[in-house]
Amino acid sequence: MSLRLALRSRPGLILALTAWRFAAAWLVGLPIVAQVYGSGVSQLVEGERALFAPGGLILAEVLSRLGSALASALGVSTVLFCVAWVLSLAPLSLFIVGLAKPGRLTFAEHGLATLRSFPRIAVIAVGTLALQGLAVLLGTLAVAVLAALAESSSQDVRAMIIGSGLSMTLLAWLSLAGLRDLGYAALVNERVGLLGAFGISIRTLRRSPRAILGAYTIFSLSSAFLVILNALVANAADVSRAGSYRIVFLFVIHQLTLFGLTALRGGWLCTGLATISSWSQAPDGKRARSDAMADPNPGLAASSDPPAPNSAVS
Amino acid sequence: MRTVNPLALGTLCLVLGSSAVRSSHASAPVGASSRAPSSEPAQKSGAASTTLENRAKAIASYELFARLDTALHVIHGEGKIRWTNPSEVDASEIYLHLYMNAFKNDKSLFLRSPFGAGRSGAKATDYGYIEVESLTLEGTDAHNLWKNVEWQMKDDSTDARVPLPSPIAPGETVTFEVSFESKLPRIVERTGYSQDYHFVAQWFPKLAKREPDGTWAHFAYNPQSEYYADFGNYRVTLEVPNGFVVGATGKQTQREVRGNVVRLTYSQDSVHDFAFAAWDQFVSTRTTIDGVAVELLQPPGYERATEVTLGALRHALPHFSQRYGRYPYPTLTVVHPPQDAENSGGMEYPTLITTGGPWYAPYLGVRALEAVTVHELGHQWFYGLLASNEHAWPFLDEGVNSYAEAVALGEFYGAGSLLHTPCVDVAMTSAVRPLAIAFGQDEIVGQAASEFTSFRSLGAHVYSRTATILDTAARVYGEDRLRKALARYTRDYRFSHPTPTDLFTELRAELGEQAVENLHRAVFERGRVDYLVRSLQSVQKTDDAGVFGDDAEVHEHDSGAPAPDAPWLSRVVVARQGDLEFPVTVRLVFEDGSSIDQRWSGHGETHALTYTSPSRLVGAMVDPEHRVRLDEDLLNNARRESSPLIPRVWERAVYYFGLLLALFGP
Numbered sequence: 001m002s003l004r005l006a007l008r009s010r011p012g013l014i015l016a017l018t019a020w021r022f023a024a025a026w027l028v029g030l031p032i033v034a035q036v037y038g039s040g041v042s043q044l045v046e047g048e049r050a051l052f053a054p055g056g057l058i059l060a061e062v063l064s065r066l067g068s069a070l071a072s073a074l075g076v077s078t079v080l081f082c083v084a085w086v087l088s089l090a091p092l093s094l095f096i097v098g099l100a101k102p103g104r105l106t107f108a109e110h111g112l113a114t115l116r117s118f119p120r121i122a123v124i125a126v127g128t129l130a131l132q133g134l135a136v137l138l139g140t141l142a143v144a145v146l147a148a149l150a151e152s153s154s155q156d157v158r159a160m161i162i163g164s165g166l167s168m169t170l171l172a173w174l175s176l177a178g179l180r181d182l183g184y185a186a187l188v189n190e191r192v193g194l195l196g197a198f199g200i201s202i203r204t205l206r207r208s209p210r211a212i213l214g215a216y217t218i219f220s221l222s223s224a225f226l227v228i229l230n231a232l233v234a235n236a237a238d239v240s241r242a243g244s245y246r247i248v249f250l251f252v253i254h255q256l257t258l259f260g261l262t263a264l265r266g267g268w269l270c271t272g273l274a275t276i277s278s279w280s281q282a283p284d285g286k287r288a289r290s291d292a293m294a295d296p297n298p299g300l301a302a303s304s305d306p307p308a309p310n311s312a313v314s
Numbered sequence: 315m316r317t318v319n320p321l322a323l324g325t326l327c328l329v330l331g332s333s334a335v336r337s338s339h340a341s342a343p344v345g346a347s348s349r350a351p352s353s354e355p356a357q358k359s360g361a362a363s364t365t366l367e368n369r370a371k372a373i374a375s376y377e378l379f380a381r382l383d384t385a386l387h388v389i390h391g392e393g394k395i396r397w398t399n400p401s402e403v404d405a406s407e408i409y410l411h412l413y414m415n416a417f418k419n420d421k422s423l424f425l426r427s428p429f430g431a432g433r434s435g436a437k438a439t440d441y442g443y444i445e446v447e448s449l450t451l452e453g454t455d456a457h458n459l460w461k462n463v464e465w466q467m468k469d470d471s472t473d474a475r476v477p478l479p480s481p482i483a484p485g486e487t488v489t490f491e492v493s494f495e496s497k498l499p500r501i502v503e504r505t506g507y508s509q510d511y512h513f514v515a516q517w518f519p520k521l522a523k524r525e526p527d528g529t530w531a532h533f534a535y536n537p538q539s540e541y542y543a544d545f546g547n548y549r550v551t552l553e554v555p556n557g558f559v560v561g562a563t564g565k566q567t568q569r570e571v572r573g574n575v576v577r578l579t580y581s582q583d584s585v586h587d588f589a590f591a592a593w594d595q596f597v598s599t600r601t602t603i604d605g606v607a608v609e610l611l612q613p614p615g616y617e618r619a620t621e622v623t624l625g626a627l628r629h630a631l632p633h634f635s636q637r638y639g640r641y642p643y644p645t646l647t648v649v650h651p652p653q654d655a656e657n658s659g660g661m662e663y664p665t666l667i668t669t670g671g672p673w674y675a676p677y678l679g680v681r682a683l684e685a686v687t688v689h690e691l692g693h694q695w696f697y698g699l700l701a702s703n704e705h706a707w708p709f710l711d712e713g714v715n716s717y718a719e720a721v722a723l724g725e726f727y728g729a730g731s732l733l734h735t736p737c738v739d740v741a742m743t744s745a746v747r748p749l750a751i752a753f754g755q756d757e758i759v760g761q762a763a764s765e766f767t768s769f770r771s772l773g774a775h776v777y778s779r780t781a782t783i784l785d786t787a788a789r790v791y792g793e794d795r796l797r798k799a800l801a802r803y804t805r806d807y808r809f810s811h812p813t814p815t816d817l818f819t820e821l822r823a824e825l826g827e828q829a830v831e832n833l834h835r836a837v838f839e840r841g842r843v844d845y846l847v848r849s850l851q852s853v854q855k856t857d858d859a860g861v862f863g864d865d866a867e868v869h870e871h872d873s874g875a876p877a878p879d880a881p882w883l884s885r886v887v888v889a890r891q892g893d894l895e896f897p898v899t900v901r902l903v904f905e906d907g908s909s910i911d912q913r914w915s916g917h918g919e920t921h922a923l924t925y926t927s928p929s930r931l932v933g934a935m936v937d938p939e940h941r942v943r944l945d946e947d948l949l950n951n952a953r954r955e956s957s958p959l960i961p962r963v964w965e966r967a968v969y970y971f972g973l974l975l976a977l978f979g980p
Contacts (some may be wrong), residue, residue, distance in 0.1 A: 021975045033960065051962070051963065152617030155673055308756050
């Protein structure tokens, strides 16, 4: 399944989820923005541009002047972020259910289906977060141990070992996230319970490792590429210089990036949905296997007509 | 503990000391072989111009033999101290500093604070000490002078007075023979051992400095203080186990293997201390930078640190030589301690510095290693060659050197001289300023090290605030002028133990009287300043209204609405709080986007500016280029008619939190 399919079938949902995140981010960032605004930095002749000027004079000034107030604001933002994380489950459920349903959906149909799936999606999300937290904890411990073991190694080796440890931790986080997304797909597609969704995810992964891993790798790498490209463009825009167009340009670029990330996630979820439904259509697994094998790059293979993500329920 | 009034001492030294010391130095140079300086600026006329560029008069010279027992961490030492009375008064006593005794027990001045008073704040876990076995005066009936030693502080044996059998006349030279044993502590701060690594400083009985008026500048080893000593010629032979790599003050002139041990002789003239490091795991990297033989000693595996350290030295050595007079010694040794001995890092000794910093800093874009290396190298001038009294006026070495370090880092690394990442660059001066301001007027910058309430306070005042004061002077009065002043100061007072008065004399010559008044106030009188815009008004001109004329011809005018093209009359009131008066620019910003700059001398507490313009005044800012880095609040320097929003900050916040939700959301 493909990014194109996601974009073609549910562009409104992608836009809606991006809009939700925009609104949530706006609220989460508000305490910090308010503190910076209250610092008086906008009164300077160069205005807030001074915060981004090379050398960081005003940045250091604002940080040192706001001090504990900024720390408090950061605390409030963290709480708001947690709230936003929980609330994000609702639009996410709408998003996943929307991707799984074909054609036009009435509000009531969409809402009912979402309501049915929401509790299980929430449990999967929270459960995965707990596992991800555990992975980070173990990863951090492993990094600490590796760092201690590598103490007598060269600095470059130590840096490489620690970097590898952190990368592995990130990989564990991402793998769990990928598995979670498969769980979402299984849950919505197959109307199964939590354990059932988990079982389907694992089985799908075992049966079509190339298709699933390929799609997820492409999704992850594309997302990383998008974020890095965005950072490079943002740096080149240099907002320490005057010009409202720079802010508009950056805003557009940043929000397009966030839209792109949501679309990529949608593409990946479509792949998951399609693969799971293919397997469920073929009790012996043979047809589905041949489908999956025939599409080694399912995430972005949009040139041919992809199988419907929701064939199981259509 | 001695209480010092720095201003009084500065004045006293100016009257009694400095010129006498400088002229006496000119008379009898002692033997250093060193290169002639190249392309040096013209010397100042007068007494100071006769100061030798690359040699100091040898007042206190040491010829020592030291055997390092690396298993017991003990040094057995013996040798001769050749001392010339540099004062105009007979000396009937000498003072010796035995600073290894700072680590003798928890009652020493260094360790007695229950809160950990020093730079590291660490407590001793294995104590160290120095015991003088004998001290005799050569050429006299050899009896042990040490029997009459008098400790100068209760419970502390770092400052010793030794009466002499007969006075030593001014200019007379005598030789003391001494034998001693030093036990190194596990490193608390600066000196000691950690496993087989040994950093050995303050390890021999060292003469206090005798001032021209005959007083001895002697003091117990305070945890916040550093050193002060006369120049001399050092010949030190070290015996260490074969296989140990040694880095020391001076040039290695002899190497002799004797079975399981090796004897290494180091020589250096015109220095005032001797330190060495010995470790069997050091990896040595040698190179030549600006004609100086540089040896870098590091733990194994520090390849990245080697690259970073040498990179910093390649910039900094010529930079300092060019600005503050050519580095006169043939060698420079840089020691990077292993991680478990990091408290011996970040220290300076003649021709030997220790560096350090978190090993991972270079990978994160933090220039910690560069900063420490450049800072300690700068001390070769602001400590090594000038040799001011670090105990009485720490700002003369640590403070001025912190400024020199920031300038050097800024020149090499630009806006990211402290932190360089793809997202943000932070300069050293930007990071130093908040510390300087936060502690502001708590204490006097120009006071003795021992007077500060804590090392943290000393750090903020002596390091950060002095650097910020000089940074302000450079930006307000001209970087070139300050550079010239410091160039003269460092060249004219090389080997001369300058005082604050000497520094201010040079600053006055280049920056002028008003500048020096400001700087003096900032250093010695807790001087502070905060510029701000108090009010901003702009009205469009109308005809004068009211009743005009006399009884014969009375007419009434109504001002009415102003013409659309009528000029705008604007008024800005700016204020200066505090007692420092720096001239500043006031920038007026108009609605049509234009702006004009007006100067304010900084005199008076407030200043009103009126200006007629075709456009309405919408904003004003004092010191828009942020030249007055001592300004306590940079954010109240401006006022606008309305408060513009901060779309850049808002945009970034929305993006970053949105990204977090996208990447780490459910």
